[in-house]
Amino acid sequence: MPAVLPSWRDDAARSAILNFVALTTDPSSAHFVAQEDRIAVFGHDGTLWCEQPTTVQTLFARESLEKLAESAPSLRDREPFRTLLERDPTAAHRLGKRAIFEAMALIDAGLTLPEFEARVRAWLEVTPNPALVRLCANLVYQPQLELLQYLRASGFSTWIISAGGVDFIRALSQRLYGIPPEQVVGSSNRIEQRFDAFGGSVLCKLPTVRLFNDAEAKVETIADHIGRRPILAFGSSDSDLPMLRYAMGGPTPGLALLLHHDDAFREAAYDRENHLSPLIEGLDHARELGVTVVSMARDWKNVFA
Amino acid sequence: MPAVLPSWRDDAARSAILNFVALTTDPSSAHFVAQEDRIAVFGHDGTLWCEQPTTVQTLFARESLEKLAESAPSLRDREPFRTLLERDPTAAHRLGKRAIFEAMALIDAGLTLPEFEARVRAWLEVTPNPALVRLCANLVYQPQLELLQYLRASGFSTWIISAGGVDFIRALSQRLYGIPPEQVVGSSNRIEQRFDAFGGSVLCKLPTVRLFNDAEAKVETIADHIGRRPILAFGSSDSDLPMLRYAMGGPTPGLALLLHHDDAFREAAYDRENHLSPLIEGLDHARELGVTVVSMARDWKNVFA
Structure with missing residues (x-):
């Protein structure tokens, strides 16, 4: 059994990763990269953990919304809340990622950051995923955990760059991935500092979106938060x-990987349609773009821990 | 001679710092803070280096603007460029920090991030400060360098949280302060990724402001970039x-410090008036706010290296 990446089958994707890490960490290599420039960035939903039948954060928002609707029933008749409450992932996905995040900003408004974090942590440990027989806290992909650990052991810093809410991901990132809050970049609400009479203060989530971190915005936030070009992106x-x-x-080689969800038996098979984040161009143009497609069915021995 | 903070006089400000670090790093202390939560944040202009007669970045922008105006003389007649070119700090300060940063966004537009960084680095090493007989690269306060080093040696991470342009500060932060780019938070331009025919890409600065990081916005960017409450702010x-x-x-003690520029002999004496970033409330209410005011004249043995 191989010492590193044991849940990865010994094939092209695994070799691409091992070769790239050897190339960039061997001081005698022409493509050696100094440790501070070994930056690896990962998406979150669908990359590090399962996003089926819908994202975990959407499930969490729906539960919060259901509690809100008990005392404010008129929410059930207002969009996008009506659709979110339907429990039909296809309908929710039609709203689009941005509209769902805008709804979350409204649902979470007024909570302090520590309150929000405590709620997410407690909820994750007791809530089952509706499609798979496991708790939401156990939806992390084992091969990706091994990859994160291998990269860090090779001197890389590992970052999450997600369209998901940054406060939600930070509530779990250290425990689930070993990634500290300052290496999580995501979408965010506006925040207000509120004071008590004794100088104590707390940050509250406001109902407006501060930043929606998707697509091209991810490059801007990488520039803003990291200030260096990553050499590995997944x-x-x-x-x-x-x-x-x-x-x-960049001027030196970089490695780009895309996870293809083609494993209906162990997880789910989806790419082009009926899905919040389609994968079309990445599949059709992988070779010309230079992207390594990772097939969940073919390349991963195990999916979950 | 004391082993740490040798450029700080042995008085109240220095004691406040030493006591706070002892309190938070001694495992037997009731206020011990885990290493990952020892976060110290610093302003930049006027906190870590001299901002007189105007900020170094404003001097840099003026030189860039003068070069632009050679081929586009009509800029000389347009505000805010006309005022910026006047070389009168008082007039420039009347524009306000945000207007100056908006002008910088226009002046720097079209440069790639590596081009901008190279320009700043070369310029800093050859440009004298108009008020003091030293190069801009030598405007760093020696007591603050010692404080940054002392904090890091005590397990703190040290961050810059500035209204200045993030790309400008990152061009110098590692060399001048030992602070890596991902621990610098500042104002930013919108950024666009541009591709060449071979898949190479570069990030270009666009002429619009993405984020102006002043006052309350600094709390939002601390939340967004760090995701934890700092326990020391300067x-x-x-x-x-x-x-x-x-x-x-926060629920545990924090230390807040304000540098008072009261040293006309060694640097400059200014606070309330005729200045880009006035210090009024901080002086008038320091005691009730719980802020430690650091007097440059009284508390620092040396100002510059």
């Missing part, structure tokens, strides 16, 4: 392509 | 107060 949809092309576009 | 103007109050507002 995504799962066309909205990750700008970030993947940025990782590959 | 600023130099009222626009740093929201960040200082955030550092002090």
Whole structure:
């Protein structure tokens, strides 16, 4: 059994990763990269953990919304809340990622950041995923955990660059992935600092979106938060392509990977249609873009831990 | 001679710092703070280096603007460029920080990030400060360098949270302060990724402001970039107060410091008036806010290296 990446089958995707890490970390290599420039960025939903039948954050928002609707029933008749409450992933996906995040901003408004974090953490540990027989906290892909650990052991810093809400991901990133909050970049609400009479303060989530971090915006937030070009990027949809092309576009080699969900038996098979984040261009043009497509069915021995 | 903070006089400000670090790093202390939560945030202009007679970035923008005006003389008649070219700091300051940053966004538009960084680095090493007999690269405050080093040696991470342009500060932060790019948070332009025919890409600065990082916005960007509450904050103007109050507002003790420029002999004496970032509320209410005011004249043995 191989020492690293044991859940990855010994084939082209695994070799591409091992070769790239050897190329960039061997001081005698022409493409050696200094440790501070070994930056690896990952999408979150569909890349590091399962996003089926819909994203975990959407499930969480729906539960929060249902509680809100108990005391404010008129929410049930207002869009986009009406659609979100339908429990039909296809309908929710038709709203689009941005509209869903705008709804979340409204649903979460007024919570302090510590309250929100505590709610997410408690919820994750007790809530089952509706499609798979596992808790939401156990939807992480085992091969990706091994990859994150292998990269960090090779001197890489590992970042999450997601369209999901940054506060939601940070509530779980250290525990699930070993990634600290400052290496999580996501969409965010406006925030307001509120004071008590004794100088104590707390940050509250406001009902407006501050930043929606999808597609080209991911390149801007990488520039803003990291300030260096990543040399490895791993995504799962066309909205990750700008970030993947940025990782590959530098003067030294970069590695870009796309996870293809083609495993209806162990997880789900989806790409082009009926899905919040389609993968079309990335599949059709993988070779000319220079992207390595990772097939869940073919390349992963295990999917979940 | 004391082992740490040798350029700080042995008085109240220095004691406040030493006591706070002892309190938070001694595992037997009731206020011990885990290493990952030891976060210290600093303003930049006027906190870590001299901002007189105007900020270094404004000097840089003026030189870039003068070059632009050679081929586009009509810029000389358009505001805010006309005022910026006047070389009168008082007039420039009347424009306000945001207007100056908006002008910088226009002046820098079209440059790639690597081009901009190279320009700033070359310029810093050859450009004298008009008020002091030193190069702009040598405007760093020696006591603050010692403080940054002392904090890092005590397990703190040190961050710059500035209204200045993030790309400008990153061009110098590692060399001048030992602070890596991902720990610099500032104002930013919109950014666009541009591709060549071979898949190479570069990020270009667009002429619009993406984020202006002043006052309350500093608390939002701390939340967005760090995701934890700092326990130490050091600023130099009222626009740093929201960040200082955030550092002090947590459930465990925080330390907030304000540098008072009261040293006309070694640097400059200014606070309330005729200045881009006034310090009024911070001085008048320091005691009730719980802020430690650092007097450059009284508390620092040396100002520059």
